[in-house]
Amino acid sequence: MKFRGLIFANLFRKKIRFSLTIGSFAVALFLFGLLAVVRGAFSQGVEVAGADRLVVINRVSIIQPLPLSYRERILQLRGVKMITFANWFGGVYQDERNFFPQFAIDIENQRKVYPELTVPEDQWQTFVKDRQGAIVGAATAKRFGWKIGDRIPLKSSFLPGPWEFNLDGIYHGQRRQDDETQFWFQRNYLEERVPDRLKGQIGWYVLRVENPDDSVRIAKEVDELFANSPYETRTETEKAFAAGWVKQMGNIEFLILSIGGVVFFTLLLVTGNTMAIAVRERTAELAVLKAVGYSDRFVLLLVLAESLLIAILGGALGLGLAKLFTLGGDPTRGLLPFFYLPLKAIISGLGVALAVGVASGLLPAVGAMRLRVVDALRRV
């Protein structure tokens, strides 16, 4: 492109101003990247939820238990393919900061209901035979440097006694966004050690249905089955369950959009002002360009091109830094297990940067386009 030299020469004419403007974009897009990561961390469960899975919890609250005896009755409903269940353990490893989710699982059906979380067969078989066995997600294993064969002590927040587990296997998610932070152990082991009042109770059921189109009907039937019982249920799709979980933490989406909106509005003002100054101090040059034959439209596009280049360079820098930052993993020690910047967010970020670039350059560009050569030269 033969005008490249002209555009770049103009961009770099005030190096400090150029750097600061690029820096403003970079900081804003870095923040955008981090906000997208946080938003993703909260909503990832919704996005990866299986379309054919339903979650059954106690109607009062998820912390209230359900009887294990419900299992067979739910299985008899038309369209239910399989069912598994789990208990929340709520333990910590060494100290309170080492948070990660631990579940006592149903070893018979866990892999059938969650086929996307895979464990090598030999490791699984070792786990099944080991009463104190445990399987851990690859991210948590990496976080604590655990290897198969390690002895892992956990301290439960509500169950007495020390709990020790043998690490028999490591599971991996088939998709990048799958949760690899969980810690599984046999529910039978939990059942042996909990007080009598907690025996025969589980935290929640997860069903797989034959046809996702039947989910609404099956959810309704499950809840009707246990209506007016001491343990009424609330059944919903895994996606709705995950979304409800996120909602309990507050309107994260609104918070993030508000912060992002303020940041980008400020960026718009800063960049718009910079572009206006850049155009104003080049009034004579733009007039000369027009005098020698450059059209009004060309001048408009020239200013817009500069604004867009700043936006792209700054945006790419900021998003690149955000990506680099996320490569280091979750800095919150497990509060944000899905800590990565997805391609979709990078593309959105660049889109937002371009939009701000256009918006901030538009007014100065229109001003430059409307500039009358005679007036401009008279002002010089």
Added chain:
Amino acid sequence: MVRVDGGRDSSSLIQARGLDKKYQRGSEEIHVLQGLNLDVDKGDFVAFMGPSGSGKTTLLNLIGGLDVPSAGSITVAADEITHMSRSKLTEWRARHVGFVFQMYNLIPVLTAFQNVELPLLLTKLSKADRRNHVETALAIVGLVDRTDHYPRQLSGGQEQRVAIARAIVSDPTFLLCDEPTGDLDRKSADEIMNLIQRLVKEFGKSVLMVTHDPVVAQRADVTLHLEKGVLVEAAKPEGVTAGGLA
């Protein structure tokens, strides 16, 4: 031959007929040009003189298609420019007019070569052809050894020579010079005037120049005085012919 009586001469390169230009400044109407006529032929070198506010630069702007008259017409090489749209005028300027300004108006972040190349970027010339044209223009103004210099690395005279190279690089029909020596010392001014005279004599360019400097004006073939928007006298009485100035 330069004429100011508005007599019919369809062969003139530049014809201005009954030019009026008014400005509104607050409630006051300023009549800058009043029924001005002018005929300029190919190869003519005309200097316009007159006190500040007499309308010299306004006349140059009108002839160069940078401004439009309040009344009257301007025809250049058979093109009636007074009724052209802004975009048509822009295209027309690119083909026909070379501008030289008092303050040179070079783009400071571009080298001499790049500044001279600017008008050619609008053409379909190849990169190699553009290079040839730019080198030729810089050779004419005697700056082949300064192609990679930025304006800040050049003297005022050299900057104006780069500006002249930019004005001639696309081989325009005529040049408009608005006080081309106004910011230069006498020696540099002489060099610039030598160059402009050379463009007229060797390359047959028509040049219309505004100046305050009588010494500079003497270098033109004809000097016209503007006072309050009217051409009032010819500076070289010996050049006066019946109804015109030679």
